[in-house]
Amino acid sequence: xxxxxxxxxxxxxxxxxxxxxxxxxxxxxxxxxxxxxxxxxxxxxxxxxxxxxxxxxxxxxxxxxxxxxxxxxxxxxxxxxxxxxxxxxxxxxxxxxxxxxxxxxxxxxxxxxxxxxxxxxxxxxxxxxxxxxxxxxxxxxxxxxxxxxxxxxxxxxxxxxxxxxxxxxxxxxxxxxxxxxxxxxxxxxxxxxxxxxxxxxxxxxxxxxxxxxxxxxxxxxxxxxxxxxxxxxxxxxxxxxxxxxxxxxxxxxxxxxxxxxxxxxxxxxxxxxxxxxxxxxxxxxxxxxxxxxxxxxxxxxxxxxxxxxxxxxxxxxxxxxxxxxxxxxxxxxxxxxxxxxxxxxxxxxxxxxxxxxxxxxxxxxxxxxxxxxxxxxxxxxxxxxxxxxxxxxxxxxxxxxxxxxxxxxxxxxxxxxxxxxxxxxxxxxxxxxxxxxxxxxxxxxxxxxxxxxxx
Amino acid sequence: xxxxxxxxxxxxxxxxxxxxxxxxxxxxxxxxxxxxxxxxxxxxxxxxxxxxxxxxxxxxxxxxxxxxxxxxxxxxxxxxxxxxxxxxxxxxxxxxxxxxxxxxxxxxxxxxxxxxxxxxxxxxxxxxxxxxxxxxxxxxxxxxxxxxxxxxxxxxxxxxxxxxxxxxxxxxxxxxxxxxxxxxxxxxxxxxxxxxxxxxxxxxxxxxxxxxxxxxxxxxxx
Numbered sequence: 001x002x003x004x005x006x007x008x009x010x011x012x013x014x015x016x017x018x019x020x021x022x023x024x025x026x027x028x029x030x031x032x033x034x035x036x037x038x039x040x041x042x043x044x045x046x047x048x049x050x051x052x053x054x055x056x057x058x059x060x061x062x063x064x065x066x067x068x069x070x071x072x073x074x075x076x077x078x079x080x081x082x083x084x085x086x087x088x089x090x091x092x093x094x095x096x097x098x099x100x101x102x103x104x105x106x107x108x109x110x111x112x113x114x115x116x117x118x119x120x121x122x123x124x125x126x127x128x129x130x131x132x133x134x135x136x137x138x139x140x141x142x143x144x145x146x147x148x149x150x151x152x153x154x155x156x157x158x159x160x161x162x163x164x165x166x167x168x169x170x171x172x173x174x175x176x177x178x179x180x181x182x183x184x185x186x187x188x189x190x191x192x193x194x195x196x197x198x199x200x201x202x203x204x205x206x207x208x209x210x211x212x213x214x215x216x217x218x219x220x221x222x223x224x225x226x227x228x229x230x231x232x233x234x235x236x237x238x239x240x241x242x243x244x245x246x247x248x249x250x251x252x253x254x255x256x257x258x259x260x261x262x263x264x265x266x267x268x269x270x271x272x273x274x275x276x277x278x279x280x281x282x283x284x285x286x287x288x289x290x291x292x293x294x295x296x297x298x299x300x301x302x303x304x305x306x307x308x309x310x311x312x313x314x315x316x317x318x319x320x321x322x323x324x325x326x327x328x329x330x331x332x333x334x335x336x337x338x339x340x341x342x343x344x345x346x347x348x349x350x351x352x353x354x355x356x357x358x359x360x361x362x363x364x365x366x367x368x369x370x371x372x373x374x375x376x377x378x379x380x381x382x383x384x385x386x387x388x389x390x391x392x393x394x395x396x397x398x399x400x401x402x403x404x405x406x407x408x409x410x411x412x413x414x415x416x417x418x419x420x421x422x423x424x425x426x427x428x429x430x431x432x433x434x435x436x437x438x439x440x441x442x443x444x445x446x447x448x449x450x451x452x453x454x455x
Numbered sequence: 456x457x458x459x460x461x462x463x464x465x466x467x468x469x470x471x472x473x474x475x476x477x478x479x480x481x482x483x484x485x486x487x488x489x490x491x492x493x494x495x496x497x498x499x500x501x502x503x504x505x506x507x508x509x510x511x512x513x514x515x516x517x518x519x520x521x522x523x524x525x526x527x528x529x530x531x532x533x534x535x536x537x538x539x540x541x542x543x544x545x546x547x548x549x550x551x552x553x554x555x556x557x558x559x560x561x562x563x564x565x566x567x568x569x570x571x572x573x574x575x576x577x578x579x580x581x582x583x584x585x586x587x588x589x590x591x592x593x594x595x596x597x598x599x600x601x602x603x604x605x606x607x608x609x610x611x612x613x614x615x616x617x618x619x620x621x622x623x624x625x626x627x628x629x630x631x632x633x634x635x636x637x638x639x640x641x642x643x644x645x646x647x648x649x650x651x652x653x654x655x656x657x658x659x660x661x662x663x664x665x666x667x668x669x670x671x672x673x674x675x676x677x
Contacts, residue, residue: 246508246535247508249535250507250508250535250536253535253555254464254556255466255467256556256557257467257533257556257557257558258464258466258467258470260557260558261470261474261557261560262466262470264470265473267631268477268631268632271627283636286557287559287636287637290555290556326552329562329565329566329568329569332565332569332607333562333565333607333608333635334608334638335606335607335608368637372608372638372640372644416639417637417639418637418639419637
């Protein structure tokens with residue numbers, strides 16, 4: 001059924017893709033933000049220690065004997081000790097002239113007494129963090145600006161940052177996986193609603209055009225509304241054409257019945273052989289045309305129903321019993337005994353109307369071609385599979401025609417003046433094929449025809 | 456037998472009625488559902504022949520009404536449709552059988568006979584001629600205490616001869632009256648059936664006489 005549908009992508013996949021894509025972006029943003037925050041906090045920690053160290057050194061600056069001296073305690077550098085054995089550098093300037101420390105330690109020129117400064121720099125190829133502070137000492141010869149820079153490599157910081165990064169990455173990944181699972185679940189729940197609707201529409205038989213009444217989510221409301229409108233239009237059209245066919249059949253068959261009845265009645269009164277022959281061919285022509293019209297309609301119906309096979313469990317024995325009862329009056333007219341032989345119920349999954357039509361055609365044929373006062377037997381066997389044989393005591397099939405008789409409009413050569421359309425066996429064969437079975441024709445060794453349906 | 460024919464086409468109704476009367480039955484005709492309901496409510500019919508498409512409604516509604524009113528007069532539907540699904544729904548609604556227009560009169564008669572046999576037993580169907588009792592529905596012939604079951608063709612032939620006692624039938628006429636055009640019954644076959652009936656009637660006062668070159672006649676030589 002989906003063969004002729006123009007499918008473009010899947011709603012479920014699209015929804016899942018959008019949701020997991022969104023989750024991925026969110027996870028990435030989470031990672032970047034948390035990592036930036038962690039970096040900032042870690043940097044703040046290092047800065048605080050550098051600041052404390054730098055301040056404790058700067059605090060010891062005094063002017064003694066006209067010279068600036070600093071006597072900084074051991075603790076001011078030891079407080080900078082880290083697990084990663086970061087190296088610490090310092091530089092002390094007086095009015096821009098190096099008093100002590102590493103000359104190459106790049107320090108900001110703008111060290112002001114008001115504001116401690118923190119900068120990143122590179123020393124001997126290693127990234128370092130530099131804290132710089134300044135103090136103005138008032139000496140006898142005027143103010144002197146003493147500035148102190150304390151620098152530290154960032155090994156411990158980058159170690160802890162990489163640990164944090166790893167953890168944040170793991171959290172982000174977890175978030176992504178969890179969101180993806182939720183996204184897939186949401187997508188399949190959403191498309192599940194569609195599947196349910198599809199199933200409930202697909203499960204219907206070809207005749208069921210009633211509106212969908214199952215509750216659906218509001219987003220699917222318009223679709224189901226359109227579907228219901230469409231089906232009611234289709235139902236209306238079908239009903240109209242059925243009514244039309246019924247009306248047409250009535251208009252054609254009623255006058256035919258009138259002509260036939262009059263011809264029959266007239267035949268009772270007419271003696272002259274020519275007139276009798278004319279009336280008889282009239283009756284025959286009416287029978288031929290009504291038979292052909294009926295069989296053509298039946299054949300069209302069989303083709304339609306076979307294409308949209310609606311299956312239920314059919315008890316073929318029960319169905320045949322009704323058919324036998326229905327056809328016994330016709331058999332009685334020729335004193336043919338019509339018997340059904342079966343060993344018990346024969347259940348077949350199929351369309352009862354089609355199966356009935358096929359079997360009726362076979363029994364019709366048998367009654368038509370069997371001579372008076374013979375027997376027609378319908379034999380049902382169920383082991384191993386369902387087989388139905390219709391056996392008669394008629395002339396049988398011409399051997400060279402067996403292969404072709406089930407073709408459309410094909411009739412045997414020796415049918416005499418029996419009325420027929422050449423569609424009976426065609427219908428039986430098509431119905432059997434639609435139910436996955438085969439039909440075989442053969443002649444019985446003791447005489448008579450046998451048609452078997454193997455399911 | 457008394458038939459009620461419900462058919463709106465006057466031509467067809469006349470033709471069917473004429474044919475039924477020819478078999479010695481009584482027919483009333485209704486052209487509308489309203490008339491049919493009024494006729495049927497008297498309950499004096501043995502069988503109703505019902506067309507489906509009628510000017511004042513669907514024959515199926517008549518069927519439903521009829522069955523709802525517990526009226527058990529058998530109904531045979533005359534339908535113009537040959538779709539199986541349609542037939543099934545009519546049987547479901549309580550029709551006893553159906554024939555598709557245009558129909559063979561002998562098939563209609565055969566169906567009527569089968570329905571009547573199924574429904575009403577044989578209360579009104581016993582004909583008595585001389586020392587012969589004949590149940591036309593069941594096909595039982597009783598000759599001087601001897602019970603014989605007749606085959607269908609023998610039964611129909613005897614019924615025709617008994618109901619038109621004293622009337623002469625040519626072989627051709629008998630073929631016309633008793634057999635379907637599809638049956639290829641030769642006039643020789645009539646001789647076979649007449650021969651069998653004579654054998655069944657042996658020892659009775661009722662005789663089938665041959666009028667050479669003219670036909671057969673059933674006489675009661677009592």
